[in-house]
Amino acid sequence: GNSVTQMEGPVTLSEEAFLTINCTYTATGYPSLFWYVQYPGEGLQLLLKATKADDKGSNKGFEATYRKETTSFHLEKGSVQVSDSAVYFCALSEKGGADGLTFGKGTHLIIQP
């Protein structure tokens, strides 16, 4: 079956540091890949997505590139801010029909001023 593995947290960084959260996946086909974020006290919301190999998703300064050869979708940001403190989930879905998301366990990111 499908699975997503992401780095365990919490990850603690200082403001303006460079961020990488690793995510690798196992899937039978060629899935769509997503990063969802959950800010404190809020619901899950889509951060970015990529639907095919070599696509780059980007939003709010975050980027992730769909790497089929390494089955990875690492999340990066050049300069993090305190407001980026949240739990980040990597997820995949098959295309067409049954497209429920398979999530990783989540990475808690803490940004210190």
Added chain:
Amino acid sequence: EAGVAQSPRYKIIEKRQSVAFWCNPISGHATLYWYQQILGQGPKLLIQFQNNGVVDDSQLPKDRFSAERLKGVDSTLKIQPAKLEDSAVYLCASSLTGAGNQPQHFGDGTRLSIL
């Protein structure tokens, strides 16, 4: 646009009791999902509806969990009887179509505690 609405926000019951959760998706969204999120883990899909038909319920514990979406809009998820391991947040999500490249929009969830 109004988001995905869920109720109740919190529920506390004793084991072996029954409980039901309600979800109203974003208007016009054909696909509706229920997820279970146990503390410290990512959400796990329980069931997916396309309009009022079930697309995927392979991870739904059918001996105790049931769900319906009779008119293709609102949905209810029921647990009967509840077990201690059912303590979790139950999330409802909806998307425009079930094509695998559309974002899913999540509600705030129902936090269930089993005593």
